[in-house]
Amino acid sequence: MKGLKKYAFKLGLGIFILFIVGFFLLPLLWLVTAPFDAKATLRVAIPSKFTLANFQAVFKNTFAVRALFLNSIVIAGGTMLGVTLFATLAAYAISRLDIRGRDFLAYLLVLFSSVVQGTAAMVPIFLLLFHLKLIDTYPGVIFVLTGGLLPTGIFLMRDFVAGIPRSYEESALVSGARPWQVLRDVVLPVLRPGMMVLAVWSFVQAWGDFLISLIVMRSPAKMPAPVAIYSFYTEGGTPVLTLVSAYSLIYALPVVFLYLFVNWRYGFRFFGGIKGGGR
Amino acid sequence: MDYLYLENVKKAFGKVVAVDGVTLGIGKTEFFALLGPSGCGKTTTLRLIAGLEQPTAGRIYIDGREVTNLPPQERDVAMVFQDYALYPHMTLFENIAYPLKVRRVPRKQIVAKVHEVAEHLMITDLLDRLPSQVSGGQQQRAAVARALVHAPKVFLFDEPLSNLDAKLRIEARAFLKHLQKEVNVTTVYVTHDQAEAMAMADRIGVMFAGKVVQVGAPLELYRLPKTKEVAAFLGNPPMNIFSGQIQPSTDGSQFVGEGFLLPLPGLHIPPQNAYLGFRPEHAKIDAEPGACAIRGKIYAVQPLGSEVWVTLQVGNQTVTVKMFAEELPEAAEEVWLVLDPQKIHLFDSTGQRISLGG
Numbered sequence: 001m002k003g004l005k006k007y008a009f010k011l012g013l014g015i016f017i018l019f020i021v022g023f024f025l026l027p028l029l030w031l032v033t034a035p036f037d038a039k040a041t042l043r044v045a046i047p048s049k050f051t052l053a054n055f056q057a058v059f060k061n062t063f064a065v066r067a068l069f070l071n072s073i074v075i076a077g078g079t080m081l082g083v084t085l086f087a088t089l090a091a092y093a094i095s096r097l098d099i100r101g102r103d104f105l106a107y108l109l110v111l112f113s114s115v116v117q118g119t120a121a122m123v124p125i126f127l128l129l130f131h132l133k134l135i136d137t138y139p140g141v142i143f144v145l146t147g148g149l150l151p152t153g154i155f156l157m158r159d160f161v162a163g164i165p166r167s168y169e170e171s172a173l174v175s176g177a178r179p180w181q182v183l184r185d186v187v188l189p190v191l192r193p194g195m196m197v198l199a200v201w202s203f204v205q206a207w208g209d210f211l212i213s214l215i216v217m218r219s220p221a222k223m224p225a226p227v228a229i230y231s232f233y234t235e236g237g238t239p240v241l242t243l244v245s246a247y248s249l250i251y252a253l254p255v256v257f258l259y260l261f262v263n264w265r266y267g268f269r270f271f272g273g274i275k276g277g278g279r
Numbered sequence: 280m281d282y283l284y285l286e287n288v289k290k291a292f293g294k295v296v297a298v299d300g301v302t303l304g305i306g307k308t309e310f311f312a313l314l315g316p317s318g319c320g321k322t323t324t325l326r327l328i329a330g331l332e333q334p335t336a337g338r339i340y341i342d343g344r345e346v347t348n349l350p351p352q353e354r355d356v357a358m359v360f361q362d363y364a365l366y367p368h369m370t371l372f373e374n375i376a377y378p379l380k381v382r383r384v385p386r387k388q389i390v391a392k393v394h395e396v397a398e399h400l401m402i403t404d405l406l407d408r409l410p411s412q413v414s415g416g417q418q419q420r421a422a423v424a425r426a427l428v429h430a431p432k433v434f435l436f437d438e439p440l441s442n443l444d445a446k447l448r449i450e451a452r453a454f455l456k457h458l459q460k461e462v463n464v465t466t467v468y469v470t471h472d473q474a475e476a477m478a479m480a481d482r483i484g485v486m487f488a489g490k491v492v493q494v495g496a497p498l499e500l501y502r503l504p505k506t507k508e509v510a511a512f513l514g515n516p517p518m519n520i521f522s523g524q525i526q527p528s529t530d531g532s533q534f535v536g537e538g539f540l541l542p543l544p545g546l547h548i549p550p551q552n553a554y555l556g557f558r559p560e561h562a563k564i565d566a567e568p569g570a571c572a573i574r575g576k577i578y579a580v581q582p583l584g585s586e587v588w589v590t591l592q593v594g595n596q597t598v599t600v601k602m603f604a605e606e607l608p609e610a611a612e613e614v615w616l617v618l619d620p621q622k623i624h625l626f627d628s629t630g631q632r633i634s635l636g637g
Contacts, residue, residue, distance in 0.1 A: 165362055165364065167360040167361075167362055167364035168364050168366060170329075170331050170351075170358075170360070170364070171358065171360055171364035171366075171425075172366075172377070172381075173330075173331070173350070173351040173352055174329050174330070174331070174351045174352070174354075174356060174357065174358045174435075175352075175357070175377055175378040175381060175425070175429075176352045176355075176378050176381045176382055176429070177352060177377075177381040178352060178381070181381055185366075185377070185381075186366055189366070189368040190366070190367065190368060192368075
């Protein structure tokens with residue numbers, strides 16, 4: 001009797017886990033099967049008629065191709081560079097200088113970052129960019145995304161920097177290095193794994209952005225992929241599933257490759273920003 | 280003129296005074312150890328010499344030139360850090376070459392110089408390895424090589440042996456001492472390990488609470504410590520110290536401690552509250568009382584091979600005696616602790632040495 005109860009519990013748990021796995025796995029399965037199906041529906045199915053025609057059709061849509069391979073790359077790449085550079089320098093300064101209440105400052109920044117990219121800030125951001133004449137420009141989008149991601153980026157990087165002994169820098173200084181040489185030869189190489197994590201993270205965040213681009217960009221030719229995907233909808237507003245899925249798959253690949261590349265080249269060393277403040 | 284000179288140097292971090300008016304002169308090619316317990320300001324003093332900290336007051340001179348306000352890279356010193364601070368992304372070669380590289384020494388000369396130093400330190404085979412791929416002792420040698428490579432004016436060592444295990448530490452001690460005499464570079468060596476300072480240094484400066492209390496050759500400090508603190512800090516096992524009063528007696532003085540009375544025949548010292556200290560090797564255990572002896576009870580016997588440490592219960596405290604006896608005393612045995620009145624140390628109530636005259 002007792003064994004049966006235990007067995008039933010295990011069975012129940014197994015079904016529950018299967019359900020959860022399925023919930024997350026099915027959309028992914030759909031994403032890799034539907035693009036190759038001439039008659040894709042919302043069902044996950046082995047393609048009845050295998051085809052690459054969907055991709056051909058997608059590549060004929062120059063607007064969407066330009067959105068993915070130019071606009072999205074520029075926006076996500078620019079944001080990645082900005083966030084990685086500024087978050088590293090800021091985290092380094094915050095960690096190495098004695099600033100009163102720096103932990104409080106860091107938490108405050110993270111709190112604000114959710115506001116910057118939240119819908120509540122859209123009107124002020126639009127007005128700000130309008131007066132800076134940055135509406136409908138790449139820098140406009142990149143600035144807003146960078147500004148929004150920086151606090152969390154600094155927060156992540158801060159603990160990474162704190163984990164690096166000061167004696168590296170001091171040793172270089174005593175060895176005769178100028179401060180910029182210390183930065184170039186010692187600090188940046190030692191921080192590189194952390195910067196890689198930050199770069200991938202910020203690229204992925206910017207790559208997936210929809211709202212900021214939609215608001216800041218005016219001309220269709222500058223829209224990134226998440227906006228351009230709507231060009232695969234019919235005039236009536238229904239998605240053409242074959243094309244949407246093919247486009248989505250292409251859209252997902254750069255992020256996957258980026259992750260694999262960084263993981264292979266540097267290995268992810270995530271020191272985490274949740275270790276608890278201060279040293 | 281001293282080669283390295285600190286003139287009334289002070290360093291405060293907020294309200295905490297780490298270095299409190301240190302004046303020190305260190306001669307050219309001298310091996311000078313700064314010894315003290317953790318938090319006494321010895322590492323801060325070293326960092327002040329390196330230029331990693333700016334003094335709150337005072338001046339620092341190296342080779343006749345004032346360096347007080349110069350940044351570290353303009354002082355021409357070299358430092359070996361406690362954690363070695365070898366750059367993890369560079370090979371040992373690149374690490375050792377770094378001080379030359381930032382000085383824009385031609386590549387050919389760098390290669391020659393690094394190999395010369397590496398050979399000296401016996402790490403030539405390891406030059407293309409990363410610091411994480413060599414042992415702690417080898418890392419330490421690489422760190423020393425990096426400090427040595429550009430022929431600095433002053434060598435600074437910040438507890439460089441504290442990350443090595445006990446056996447390696449003894450080896451490294453002899454090695455560093457030998458090396459220093461060979462390259463003849465003025466050296467300041469910071470340590471909290473009195474044995475290390477005694478074994479290696481030409482002179483030692485003992486620091487307590489930000490102040491240099493006494494400077495002298497190792498044996499001088501050992502034989503004539505100026506204060507009770509210095510006396511207690513040097514030597515292993517440390518000096519035994521009683522507190523009590525000095526009183527006059529018929530043939531000199533006597534020392535009255537808690538639960539015992541020690542005659543000090545032939546010594547004429549003004550009566551006062553005082554501390555009496557004696558080194559573990561300057562006492563004997565005997566069945567018969569001598570002229571200067573205290574009754575005690577054996578508390579523990581530690582045979583260490585070449586010597587035996589015997590701990591005695593005297594009054595309400597314990598003292599340790601170092602002996603070379605073949606026959607071990609029995610625990611709980613009642614014995615006499617016999618002292619040599621010429622070899623005891625007396626300190627007044629503030630801890631300053633009382634001269635025994637002579």
